[in-house]
Amino acid sequence: MTALVLRGDARHLPLPDASVDLIITSPPYFGMRSYVDGDEHYSGQIGDESTPREYIGNLLDCTREWVRVLKPEGSLWINLGDAYYSGKGAPTQPDVKSVARRPGVRALDRSGLGFPRKSLLGLPWRYAIACIDELKLTLRAEVIWDKPNALPEGVTDRVRRSHEHWFHLTRQARYFAAIDDIREPGSGYMRRPGATRETPPGQRRRAMADTVNPLGALPGSVWKVATQPFKAPDELGVNHYAAFPMEWPRRIIRGWSPAGGLVVDPFGGTGTTALVAAALGRRGVTVDRSADYCRIAAWRTTDRGERARALGLPKPPPQVAGQADLFGEVVA
Ligand SMILES: C[S@@+](CC[C@H](N)C(=O)[O-])C[C@H]1O[C@@H](n2cnc3c(N)ncnc32)[C@H](O)[C@@H]1O
Incomplete structure (x- = not known):
């Protein structure tokens, strides 16, 4: 199966109503990271909002759109990270506008947000509860992403944060599931x-x-999955620092989408979801606002080495002209 890369906005998907089997996505953190297009921070990106309320409001607008395109029996899996509040910065000071990976969990510095200093903002919970209360979605599971290789933190008065949240939401009580395909020994x-x-x-x-x-x-509700480094080829001239490990879409796609089904990631980044979907015999669509990241996704979803990695196979040897490759296509 192939994957489709679309440059677009997560709030307006160019897809028909009730056409998607599964959405798997990881929105930008609130106020933490800058995504670029043409080497520059681009406007309209989620995560840039002035307050957590606006951030959650924008995520709910996105989710309304995803519910529109989701089949009634479809599922939505969303990964959300939280942030601590330091309140130490100036009111208008943007948080770090850099694509560089930050060591450990950074506190949100912007002042004047009205949270107690040092408190978690509780963003994943705020989102999940709003999905139930306002969008009337069914929250089927909260799955904790236990990160065995989470980065160290310099704090001395609380535990180190080594997890993130995933939520499984559905439109209705009965929905597609193939849980037997992901049972554990x-x-x-x-x-x-x-x-x-x-x-x-x-x-x-x-x-x-x-x-x-x-x-x-049955798989439990805590999944230990190590983060995976990602490096785009130098010739693309851009990199992405927030790709999630293939293991997440791999398990979710096998457990909650039918063979040949349509799997979409509206914050697609490097195209991890679409790549894994295509490797597993589903149709994958990856959407991102940045043309730079769409170029990475276009490379990644067609690269034989990445496709093999998505299947958990060793990198295939170089292709020889006239020989059928791993996926049955003959090289001219
Ligand atoms: C956390 S990253 C997703 C990474 C992805 N899961 C992967 O494995 O590569 C979030 C992505 O959302 C994109 N983004 C931010 N605002 C967007 C919007 N309004 N519409 C579509 N994409 C957006 C960013 O450019 C970024 O690539």
């Missing part, structure tokens, strides 16, 4: 046909022990 349980949820406490264990699932255990 170990003993899983399956309810016997006809067994009710209301098994009295003492009997529950016996009833479940009768029904061990041979396909394995």
Whole structure:
């Protein structure tokens, strides 16, 4: 399958109503990082808002649009990071406008936001609760991204932050899921046909022990996934510092989209979601406002080495003219 790269805005997707099976996305953090186009910070990017309220408002506008394009039985998986508030900066001072990766978790410095100093802003929760309350979406799961290689932090009075949030949201209570495809080794349980949820406490264990699932255990709600370095080829003249590891779209696509289905990332960046979707036999669409990142995604979603990595395979040897490649295309 191939992937389509579109330059566009996450709030206005050039896609028909109810056409998408699965959305997987990771919006920019609030006030933390600058994304560029033509080497310059570009306007209209999410994350640039003056207040958390505006940021959440813009994310909700995006989400309304994603609900429009999502099939009723589709799913939305969204990754959100939080921020601490230092309030130490000037009121108008923008936070660092640099694409450089920051060590550890940076506090948001802008002053005058009305939060207690040193508090977390609670952005993922604010978003998730608004999705339930305002958009009437069903919050099916909160999955914690446990980052075993999270960067160190210089604080001495709180724990180091080593996780981010993922939320699984649906339009309706019944939706597509292929959970058996992502079961994990170990003993899983399956309810016997006809067994009710209301098994009295003492009997529950016996009833479940009768029904061990041979396909394995349900994945839990904490997923340990190491961050993966990404480097675009030098000839593209631009890099991206916020690509998520392929393991996230890999598990989500297998678990919540049908073969041949349409998988979209409206904040597509380097095209990780579309690349993995295409490698797994789905149609992938990646959208980004920056033409620079669309160039990276166009390279990445067609590169044989990246495609092999998406499948967890070793890098294929160089192609020889006349020989069919790994994916069945003959080189002229
Ligand atoms: C955290 S990155 C996503 C990285 C992506 N998951 C990957 O693996 O490469 C967020 C992306 O959102 C893009 N972006 C910011 N505002 C946007 C908007 N309004 N519409 C579309 N893309 C936007 C940025 O250019 C950036 O590439």
